[in-house]
Amino acid sequence: MAILNALTLLGRTFLGFLEATGRLAVFVGKAFSRALQPPIYFRAIGQQMIDIGYYSLPIVGLTAIFAGMVLALQSNIGLARVEAESQIPEIIAFSITRELGPVLAGLMVAGRIGASMAAEIGTMRVTEQIDALVTLATDPFKYLVFPRLLAGIITLPLLVIVADVIGIFGGFVISVQSFGFNPADFISKVWDYLVIDDVIDGMVKGSAFGFIVTLMGCYQGFYSRGGAEGVGRATTNAVVSASILILVFDYFLSSLMFN
Amino acid sequence: MMSNQPKIRIRNLHKAFGSNRVLRGLDLDIEVGESIVVIGGSGMGKSVLIKCILGLLTPEQGSIQVDGVEVVGMKEVEREVMLRQFGMLFQGGALFDSLQVWENVAFGLIQAHGMSRKQAKKVALEKLASVGLDERVAELNPAELSGGMKKRVGLARAIAASPEIIFFDEPTTGLDPIMGSIIDRLIVHSVKELQVTALSITHDIASARRIADRMAMLYEGKIIWDGPVSDIDKVDNPHVDQFINGKAEGPIKMQVRHP
Numbered sequence: 001m002a003i004l005n006a007l008t009l010l011g012r013t014f015l016g017f018l019e020a021t022g023r024l025a026v027f028v029g030k031a032f033s034r035a036l037q038p039p040i041y042f043r044a045i046g047q048q049m050i051d052i053g054y055y056s057l058p059i060v061g062l063t064a065i066f067a068g069m070v071l072a073l074q075s076n077i078g079l080a081r082v083e084a085e086s087q088i089p090e091i092i093a094f095s096i097t098r099e100l101g102p103v104l105a106g107l108m109v110a111g112r113i114g115a116s117m118a119a120e121i122g123t124m125r126v127t128e129q130i131d132a133l134v135t136l137a138t139d140p141f142k143y144l145v146f147p148r149l150l151a152g153i154i155t156l157p158l159l160v161i162v163a164d165v166i167g168i169f170g171g172f173v174i175s176v177q178s179f180g181f182n183p184a185d186f187i188s189k190v191w192d193y194l195v196i197d198d199v200i201d202g203m204v205k206g207s208a209f210g211f212i213v214t215l216m217g218c219y220q221g222f223y224s225r226g227g228a229e230g231v232g233r234a235t236t237n238a239v240v241s242a243s244i245l246i247l248v249f250d251y252f253l254s255s256l257m258f259n
Numbered sequence: 260m261m262s263n264q265p266k267i268r269i270r271n272l273h274k275a276f277g278s279n280r281v282l283r284g285l286d287l288d289i290e291v292g293e294s295i296v297v298i299g300g301s302g303m304g305k306s307v308l309i310k311c312i313l314g315l316l317t318p319e320q321g322s323i324q325v326d327g328v329e330v331v332g333m334k335e336v337e338r339e340v341m342l343r344q345f346g347m348l349f350q351g352g353a354l355f356d357s358l359q360v361w362e363n364v365a366f367g368l369i370q371a372h373g374m375s376r377k378q379a380k381k382v383a384l385e386k387l388a389s390v391g392l393d394e395r396v397a398e399l400n401p402a403e404l405s406g407g408m409k410k411r412v413g414l415a416r417a418i419a420a421s422p423e424i425i426f427f428d429e430p431t432t433g434l435d436p437i438m439g440s441i442i443d444r445l446i447v448h449s450v451k452e453l454q455v456t457a458l459s460i461t462h463d464i465a466s467a468r469r470i471a472d473r474m475a476m477l478y479e480g481k482i483i484w485d486g487p488v489s490d491i492d493k494v495d496n497p498h499v500d501q502f503i504n505g506k507a508e509g510p511i512k513m514q515v516r517h518p
Contacts, residue, residue, distance in 0.1 A: 137367065
């Protein structure tokens with residue numbers, strides 16, 4: 001009996017997963033299917049790029065600089081055990097560009113943008129603003145969802161670049177100030193060590209995370225129900241699901257890139 | 260050749276939410292240029308009827324024709340074209356929070372009709388003036404408006420693109436009697452001036468009497484009576500009599516638990 005119950009639960013979970021995946025796929029299909037047909041809402045796309053990219057700069061920069069500083073401290077401790085402290089610049093550059101830059105930028109944007117998108121679109125849903133868009137002969141997928149997805153895909157890689165530069169700078173400051181590195185040596189080591197693929201792979205991850213964050217924000221908001229409580233639930237779901245998916249896809253993307 | 264087909268023809272319309280069968284074979288004709296008000300209690304399906312016509316909800320069964328063209332199952336692109344002849348005043352206004360008042364009014368003109376922002380603003384200011392709002396209001400955000408002002412802005416948005424058909428969803432709900440009367444007068448004025456076909460839904464009988472040429476009563480998913488507004492007090496129908504006179508006793512039983 002217990003085995004049967006477990007199998008039932010497993011089957012239900014699997015079917016639920018398939019249903020959720022299918023609904024998401026339909027959602028994405030609707031967002032992109034008429035994206036290039038006029039009218040194209042350039043103003044909405046530009047606005048979203050500013051919201052996601054420009055206004056996320058302080059939070060991404062702040063996170064990156066402390067991540068770089070901590071990385072320098074921890075690397076120094078770890079590498080000292082094998083007498084390889086001189087490798088700190090390489091470790092910082094590699095970790096920031098391939099991993100910490102994109103993941104931290106993605107998680108920060110998930111918290112800031114994913115939540116606000118779900119809240120904004122969810123409020124529009126429960127106050128009939130999305131219905132109003134339809135009655136004004138405007139496709140809400142085209143007007144609300146596509147500009148956000150596109151802006152996420154384009155701006156997250158740019159934020160990753162900023163996070164890379166600021167993160168490495170954070171490591172640089174600690175290495176020079178606390179561990180006596182020569183500034184020119186540090187920069188030269190980072191420059192010689194990094195290959196373009198390190199940066200590009202990080203940007204590709206950023207692009208994928210931008211898509212995930214904006215998709216979760218739009219999807220959860222678009223289908224929110226039940227007034228203020230429903231909007232609150234949508235906001236939480238958007239942040240939690242985006243954060244988990246970022247970490248899951250980070251693994252799979254890293255696997256693909258290393259192969 | 261003059262056609263005598265109604266502007267909107269609805270036949271055998273069914274819509275259910277789970278086990279709750281809201282519309283159960285509704286038939287209704289709305290003639291060109293008339294103002295019809297559908298009355299009925301809360302939860303009787305008045306808003307569902309409007310949403311089915313606009314394509315916001317998909318009925319399980321039945322036919323809805325606008326100018327003789329079937330709209331149930333219509334493709335999205337065709338529906339967008341069809342919706343350009345509609346205007347809609349939502350119960351809560353459904354104004355876009357992120358846009359200024361004039362941008363709300365001009366939204367359909369810019370997005371659906373391709374008008375320049377400058378020209379659309381001019382039209383928006385004219386429409387706002389026609390509902391008694393001046394240029395200072397045009398620059399405000401919807402959050403800064405009172406309930407009555409929101410309704411007036413919503414009305415200006417509904418008439419902005421000079422539609423052929425306008426729907427009014429509970430136009431006086433939440434307003435004081437004087438503001439309700441002002442909104443009704445504006446609705447009557449707009450309908451007459453634009454020579455549009457109007458469908459309003461309300462449970463405010465005083466408002467219905469002011470704006471209707473014809474009334475129809477929705478009960479248990481069907482139209483149980485319709486006729487000229489002048490006949491409403493002479494109707495030999497106990498449901499209509501109970502509803503328009505607000506009697507607690509009668510054939511309409513409310514689900515009220517007595518202490």
